[in-house]
Amino acid sequence: MENRLERIKKQLHAQSYKLTPQREATVMVLLEHEEDHLSAEDVYLLVKEKAPEIGLATVYRTLELLTELKVVDKINFGDGVSRFDLRKEGVNHSHHHLVCIECGAVDEIQEDLLGEVEKIVEKDFHFKVKDHRLTFHGICHRCHGQSAVKEEADPSLAGNV
Amino acid sequence: MENRLERIKKQLHAQSYKLTPQREATVMVLLEHEEDHLSAEDVYLLVKEKAPEIGLATVYRTLELLTELKVVDKINFGDGVSRFDLRKEGVNHSHHHLVCIECGAVDEIQEDLLGEVEKIVEKDFHFKVKDHRLTFHGICHRCHGQSAVKEEADPSLAGNV
DNA sequence: ATGCATGCAAATACTTTGCATAAAC
DNA sequence: GTTTATGCAAAGTATTTGCATGCAT
Secondary structure, eight states: HHHHHHHHHHHHHHHOOOOOOOHHHHHHHHHHHHTTTTTHHHHHHHHHHTEEEEEEEEHHHHHHHHHHSSEEEEEESOOOOOOOOEEEOOOOOOOOOEETTTOEEEEEEEOOOHHHHHHHHHHHHHEEEEEEEEEEEEEEETTTTOOOGGOOOOOOGSSBB | OOHHHHHHHHHHHHHOOEEEHHHHHHHHHHHHHHSEEEEEEEEEHHHHHHHHTOOOHHHHHHHHHHHHHTEEEEESSSSEEEEEOOOOOOSOOOOOOEEEETTEEEEEEOSOOOHHHHHHHHHHHHOEEOOOEEEEEEOOOOTTTOOGGGGGOOOGHHHHH
């Protein structure tokens, strides 16, 4: 965790940005909630616990900065909010998501399943792939087979949105 | 074109919705701009040419309805707007997109390249896939190789956003 | 001192909603 | 005549921006 913060600090410095206490608190929240897909508002509320004086605008500005630096990916599941997803270290593309249409849970696939597909895109469509966004919509393993008890599916117990 | 409108009309009627003149005008705009990725506002402006009295709210409501009926897909490229993309007939999933980071053009891949990947997702992640969203970010065939003349890339001549 | 970063409030952008009217069945 | 759809305006969200202040070099 510490070294990831350090690395991000270096990335900031490399572009002559500072790791201010507010930015550090924001990054820490993201590191601590790596599995989640937090909206700017979510991040704001969590950062406030560490740095109560922080403003929402600063959080937005920090998330924008981190997106630029490719520390996080700004993703969108079709509800009206952008969510921010920490990239794994050394990984140069956004990972995949599984959105459950029953319970709303969002799970991640870290493994890159698009290698072959990207080759086809580059060859057949003459498109130089730099990054990708892949989301599947369907029924997650928790909801699967329990369509009879749909109503009881509890997203809070399941994957994180 | 006519038959596609007819088919959409039937889909509406099947759920006891009406094909009002406003809805028809909206659908016609979508059919005429199949290659584009129009925002609600874009659709509104185009529909106004056919039906000047239409209100923006009606366009939003119609697009929402068409999304429900899976006539269109509501997609999002990360700029703050939802865009609406007509599904091909008989196709039951969203098609793929190629977003050029140089010129902003968005091209489509109609062919489904995810068959194998979905099998893996279903087997290894126990996730029943119902639909998907796949977007590649990179350099399109028009911009490719002309990085020296970047500034001259003209999205209006290229694919449509 | 200078420049970057912050907090707050105001502004903007997009989308949804309430409600009275109008059209369709 | 009852339901469904529309247009307008108002309200809601999400996000961005302006600006005075603060912090760090």
